[in-house]
Amino acid sequence: MTSLPLTPTSAAHGVLDCHYFDEGLCRSCTFIETTHIDQVSNKEAWCREVLADHSPDVWLPAVVGADSDFRNRAKLAVGGSAGAVTLGILDQDFHGVDLRECGIQSAQIRTVIPTLAGFLDHTNLDPYDIKARRGELKFVHVTAAPSGDLMIRFVVRSQHGLDALRSRRDQLIELIPMATVISVNLLPEHKAVLEGSHEELLLGDSLRMNLDRVDLHLRPQSFFQTNTEVAIALYNQVAEWVDEISPSSLWDLYCGVGGFALYCAKESDQQTSRTVTGVELSEQAIESAKISAAELGFGTQSGTTVEFIADDATEFAEANLATGERPDCVIVNPPRRGIGARLSAALEESGIDHIVYSSCNPLTLAKDLDRMPSCTVERAQVFDMFPHTKHLEVAVVLRRR
Ligand SMILES: C[S@@+](CC[C@H](N)C(=O)[O-])C[C@H]1O[C@@H](n2cnc3c(N)ncnc32)[C@H](O)[C@@H]1O
Structure with a gap:
């Protein structure tokens, strides 16, 4: 038994x-x-x-x-401004609220959020502004495996955002050695959803979720x-x-x-x-x-x-x-x-x-x-x-x- x-x-x-x-x-x-x-x-x-x-x-x-520390997946809305992003949720006026210390997320996710925010600041890309329908960065999704391996997905509005992140691929890999999957998802539509259908892989293709008796493999949209x-x-x-x-x-x-x-x-x-x-x-x-x-x-x-x-x-x-x-x-x-x-x-x-x-x-x-x-x-x-x-x-x- x-x-x-x-x-x-x-x-x-x-x-x-x-x-x-x-x-x-x-x-x-x-x-x-x-x-x-x-x-x-x-x-x-x-x-x-x-x-x-x-x-x-x-x-x-x-x-x-x-x-606490139980959520293996964070779906972080990007707010703030270019060079000073927030990662968390948007308030009722669509202003970014930074929740990087949120205690229900797994420790691995909390640890990587400041690095991700610093990286996004460095790109100087604009967070997506819902009211003005302008800007690029919509969400960052982070999933953590028990091993500490991470899947990082950026959701952006346009090809411009995708190109900008793709050109910094090597920098990302160096900054986040625990990432085994990195991808960029395109969400051009102005819709209240968390991701679009097109996903470009920058690193790996699936996160190994090493459970107690079985390893499962998660692709970005699984x-x-x-x-x-x-x-x-x-x-x-x-x-x-x-x-x-x-x-x-x-x-x-x-x-x-x-x-x-x-x-x-x-x-x-x-x-x-x-x-x-x-x-x-x-x-x-x-x-x-x-x-x-x-x-x-x-x-x-x-x-x-x-x-x-x-x-x-x-x-x-x-x-x-x-x-x-x-x-x-x-x-x-x-x-x-x-x-x-x-x-x-x-x-x-x-x-x-x-x-x-x-x-x-x-x-x-x-x-x-x-x-x-x-x-x-x-x-x-x-x-x-x-x-x-x-x-x-x-x-x-x-x-x-
Ligand atoms: C609550 S999840 C359960 C997944 C899985 N049992 C697990 O433990 O991870 C529901 C799953 O149903 C799938 N799904 C949704 N509609 C479906 C359908 N009409 N036929 C088969 N699978 C469907 C989704 O893609 C999703 O993977």
Whole structure:
């Protein structure tokens, strides 16, 4: 049996001091004045209320990680002026608020922000001015792996900004030796989004996220859970549940770069043969998942077959179920909108015995559960993926009645 790296509520104590919050400069961490342990109790209570019509046989104790230094990804808005940038958020008048000491970001991210700000100052590029629709620098995204390796992405308005950063590539690499991926993303449109579709790589192509048992590979636009410590606990817990179910075939729908699929594949051995199929819309994420699978030796190892397919989750499920392909167990981990009416209906009618549903939105989870009346919730557990905010991850194990 896998032991969790975190004991339930082990790190949950105290109130995190934040001078940005106290001074009214940033209110992103809405619940920062509540003790972490109370935040988690409140979230659990709300989650139980939302899922009241599907009351699980067992609510397992919430899994709680650190209350500071937990975010592996910072999405920093660039403000200020050329030669004196701020990195953080923009206030309601679109003025930059520098948050370089923000305590929820990982220490590696905090350490690199002053270097990034100094570098951008040196370029003399103008931060993008939302009101005037002028300027270049929009955002800097920084992702940190447990090893300390970093992925740095600059989001700029135009080719001019991209050229200016590309010409300073060597300087950047020298300044930030921990960066294994550096890229520039073009966002010419005046839109309230964090990135555009065009990305030019200046260094590397993927960040190796060295988790406890699996290395995942993140490309610049791939999704990854924002809290590495709690994500590891979630993957291990789901792998443990899947091992108890002991399916010989498993689908991981909305698999991203393959976290659930690879943790569950790892659980099998020569005696337990298991076929694991990960399905995800992003072709880049699927390429990354295939690299991790190859590194782990799947494909060559007898007993376990792991495949990753770029497809829409609903279309994949409908098409395979229609031809009689039915796994013993399915994991779903959709975006906030949930799996929706079509996939819920397909799973409801499928006869599949077990479904593990990991959700970042209990409201859409409840709706999807309404659409699968043949399934009963055996177990549920909250994972405190987003401390100090109202958000949470909840994982449930469903069994056909
Ligand atoms: C909450 S993330 C989960 C990713 C992954 N399970 C993990 O733990 O990192 C949701 C994923 O669903 C993918 N996605 C969104 N719409 C999809 C669709 N219609 N079909 C398949 N995947 C989709 C996104 O690209 C994203 O990687």
